[in-house]
Amino acid sequence: MSTLDWGVLLLTLGGIVVFGTWRSRGVHTTESYLRAGKDIRWWTIGLSVIATQASAITFLSVPGQAYQDGLGFVQFYFGLPIAMVLLSAIALPVYHRLDIYTAYQYLEQRFDRRTRQFTALLFLVSRGLASGLAIYAPALVLSAVLGWPVLWTNWALGAVTIVYTVAGGSRAVSRTQTAQMAVIFVGLLIAFGMAVSLFPPGFSFGRGVALAGALGKLEGVDTSLRLDTRYTLWSGLLGGLFVQLAYFGTDQSQVQRYLAGGPLAESRRGLLMNGLLKVPMQLFILFIGVMVFVVYQLTPPPLFFNRAELERVRASNPAEVAALESRHGELFAEKRRAIDGWMRGETSSAALRVAESRVEAVRKETGALVARTRPGADSKDADFIFVRFVLDHFPRGLIGLLVAVILSAAMSANSAALSSLGATTVVDFYRPRHPDASDARTLAVARGATAAWGLVAVAFASFASLLDNLIQAVNVLGSLFYGPMLGVFLVGFFLVRVGGRAVFWATVAGEIVVLAAAAFGHLGFLWYNVLGCAVVVGLAPLLQRISPRPSPT
């Protein structure tokens, strides 16, 4: 990156942190630290909820995913608007009526303290570990791009976030996230404009869309009933609904965001704003990936998008890399001729797809060579596609802005996670043991807990390189805990005869079943959510019947 890029990057990130800290000055009570003073307006809540879900992984992985597989990933989000409606109608009124700080407080009022703290513990473990991975993923890509050791990028990403989150709490998180989302939206628009502007003269935007369609990249809705296809209309509407209900309804990093609104209506509007914007936003990010794909149909793409890894392989295997590069170049030229023929109406879409698949096969072969030459190295380069595109094609200054977008996303998601981890530690574990602690003391403990979780996340990020597949690890980790967590809340809302003892043991059983399935079974990880929830919802009424206790209702 040039000096200008560094200037833009540091100015943007520094400006965001100063803005957030300034807007959250005067945080002197536990209420304002943990719940942002309950005076955040709905548009800030909406942006904050979107920013919390949109981590750096979103901006690194999603365009790359569209480059490879087209728009199909958007189906994963089809359940989200439905989840927003259900949460607004069912969970939000309960949370507001009970005037709670964390979702788990509801469980003590509905069941007992043991159920509350067990569920809160599941959250602390899953979110604490996920925060480490959410720091490590962008740190890894940045280290490859900037040439810094990954330990430095881990700490650079973690330290800034820890400082402003510890200082301003939930209020700083929400205020900062509005600025971060503004940078993200501007950055995305620029990325889209840049991709389209790279089409050669005479090749219009409409032609670009048509070319993407001819190569199968606009397939956004798969109506097939196949269970082995990860993203279909039905898995998105049903499975996606399940995941989003669990995430937005029971994960404190999200619950804390929308409980920051004073009246119920503000929280509801914030959630509905998320429901309205999320699908178009994801679609737009995917569409940027499709436009990047079109650019690389017209201009030669790199043989392998993770350049640092390719150079390491070249050092030990120069002849093989040179042969792959030469074949890649020839097949690209062949494909380019096919595209010219397709534009004149002489070549069919099917022939075009064959030419494209030949070029892709060489890229896959390169990945296999990476895996063979450097066992343990990342042989997939999809996460590097977007950042490589930015570095290779963007002018000076804009590169810094796009790196700022990725770092903003990392910081916004991590600050929300750290703030919610600190809040849960204090509200669900410290306060019940120290009910007489002064507000000043509780605030100090909340700040300490937030800082401690930040250090845990960075420390875990430092060991994350031991994991084989990072993105997979992030998804699997959440799915290990979300099922039983959603199950206990569903029992609370709908099975009013079930008491604390039954639901506690059902939740423990649900968690054991999920962990056993993960360790010994062959179930796809998205099904862990369904399995864990089903065990809790199915077992709790049975246990209640076998060993009835007076329920609190």
Added chain:
Amino acid sequence: MAEPGPPGAPVRRSTGGEERWGRLYALLLGALALEIAGLWVLERVFR
């Protein structure tokens, strides 16, 4: 708006304000249906 009740009980709501929210929910789900339909058409137009 929500009315007071025991912690575990399903939430009872008054009808006036909720009708307005119901219309907003319907609009949001309608927007989702339009987005899905739009994607379906886009794919077929440019296939």
